[in-house]
Amino acid sequence: QVQLVESGGGLVQAGGSLRLSCATSGRTFRRYTMSWFRQAPGKDREFVAGISWSGGGIYYADSVKGRFTISRDNAKNTGYLQMNSLKPEDTAVYYCAARPDGSSWRYYEYDYWGQGTQVTVSS
Numbered sequence: 001q002v003q004l005v006e007s008g009g010g011l012v013q014a015g016g017s018l019r020l021s022c023a024t025s026g027r028t029f030r031r032y033t034m035s036w037f038r039q040a041p042g043k044d045r046e047f048v049a050g051i052s053w054s055g056g057g058i059y060y061a062d063s064v065k066g067r068f069t070i071s072r073d074n075a076k077n078t079g080y081l082q083m084n085s086l087k088p089e090d091t092a093v094y095y096c097a098a099r100p101d102g103s104s105w106r107y108y109e110y111d112y113w114g115q116g117t118q119v120t121v122s123s
């Protein structure tokens with residue numbers, strides 16, 4: 001069982017930065033793929049970034065490539081999403097998710113989810 005808790009969201013102006021954290025419980029976290037998804041009002045949940053258990057495999061949605069960086073610290077059971085050059089269209093609730101298999105952009109293939117953290121980017 002893996003429990004996920006996101007933090008670090010907030011209100012920021014366009015061009016600003018935020019760093020999201022995903023704290024986990026359970027010693028098996030280091031064996032799980034971790035990903036970030038986001039959901040804006042009225043839209044489907046979409047894949048943002050994913051990282052394999054070892055950190056050797058990293059994937060980004062085209063919309064965030066070059067601006068966002070995903071990372072993880074297995075010793076701390078924590079994952080991160082560094083978000084730079086934020087745009088108003090990045091406004092959404094951001095969720096971290098975990099699954100025991102490889103990375104996937106399909107949200108329904110993830111077993112564990114956090115409660116989400118709101119990110120609002122003003123223009």
